[in-house]
Amino acid sequence: MSPFRYGHAAAADWPLAAAACLAQIGQVPEQANLGFLYASDEFADELGDLLDWLRDATGVQQWVGSVGIGICATGVEYYERPAIAVMLGEFPADAFRVFPNLSQDFGAFDVSDRDWIQTHPPYLGLVHGDPANEDIESLIRQLAQRTTSGFLVGGLTSSRGSAVGIANTLNEGGLSGVLFSERVALMTRLSQGCSPIGPHRTITEAQRNILVKLDGQPALDVFKEDIGETLAQDLGSLGGYIFAGLPIKGSDTGDYLVRNLLGIDPEHGLLAIGDKVESGREIMFCRRDAETAREDLDRMLRAIQQRLSHPPRGGIYISCLGRGVNLFGPDSAELKQIQAALGDFPLVGFYANGEISQDRLYGYTGVLILFTE
Structure with a gap:
């Protein structure tokens, strides 16, 4: 042909x-x-x-x-x-x-x-x-x-x-x-263009696209733990580098959907991402990495x-x-x-x-x- x-x-x-x-x-x-x-x-x-x-x-x-x-x-x-x-x-x-x-x-x-x-x-x-x-x-x-x-x-x-x-x-x-x-x-x-940087977490409390608690802990505290101390010291510089990853249930290849981080509320320990989420769903955090x-x-x-x-x-x-x-x-x-x-x-x-x-x-x-x- x-x-x-x-x-x-x-x-x-x-x-x-x-x-x-x-x-x-x-x-x-x-x-x-x-x-x-x-x-x-x-x-x-x-x-x-x-x-x-x-x-x-x-x-x-x-x-x-x-x-x-x-x-x-x-x-x-x-x-x-x-x-x-x-x-x-x-x-x-x-x-x-x-x-x-x-x-x-x-x-x-x-x-x-x-x-x-x-x-x-x-x-x-x-x-x-x-x-x-x-x-x-x-x-x-x-x-x-x-x-x-x-x-x-x-x-x-x-x-x-x-x-x-x-x-x-x-x-x-x-x-x-x-x-x-x-x-x-x-x-x-x-x-994929992003790679996971932390373990899978379970959303234990959420409101529409706002993460309130992950694994029973304030979402922002878990986020800081997963991205590491160096990145956690400058949260304002993470846009376009760190993302939320939503694992696809039942995927035999470990596939996931990457969503942007839209906002951080340090006072209340909240994270907003570019998708609606609900309690019980898994989430992880990813970084955009050229080598990966x-x-x-x-x-x-x-x-x-x-x-x-x-x-x-x-x-x-x-x-x-x-x-x-x-x-x-x-x-x-x-x-x-x-x-x-x-x-x-x-x-x-x-x-x-x-x-x-x-x-x-x-x-x-x-x-x-x-x-x-």
């Missing part, structure tokens, strides 16, 4: 970047029927014009993707500069279904897509969401339940302006993307190597805005690490405001999706 055609380029104007992408793609295969487009948020207001141009230039009518503060491609990241990454996928015509914006409920979706879902049960979905939608996590869970694997991959749009996603049309305010049936051979893995992130990405890539019998036809990589140059260092180090392990295969993607894997919303992770046949 031949690799998917793709191209990526940076330019101040989207027509220049798009033309450069098309030159790299060359002759469009007759079988190309689904386009993936990731564009810098500088092009958000012109995304409709770009999408129309690509349809005319390639003949591919169905598209999915997103804008992002950063986008990426094979071995390169474009961060905070105008750029475009395009990939043309080739799939059986009835093996995928692009679906438009889901912002509140699934009534219209269940009606419009019922026939396809019944005859081609969706195995996995690639989705993009608007972080401003307060129900986005619920929408992710509900859509995952409509797949046979219970699995979605994707990310929340990152933008300094309009948070625009692509699902044949432009979408804002909800969740959109494409569903794949089991006829599409693919593989996906997730890599590189090691975990290596672990993920080795696991993929063991399962691949030939290079992927193409792939999507969705990484957190807190990774990339902010964690792995300059010169596209994160993308080059993937390229060094898996080869020079077609890859496009973006840096997200939250990453989606299975039925959960993650932070500080990298999600890789490979089309293997």
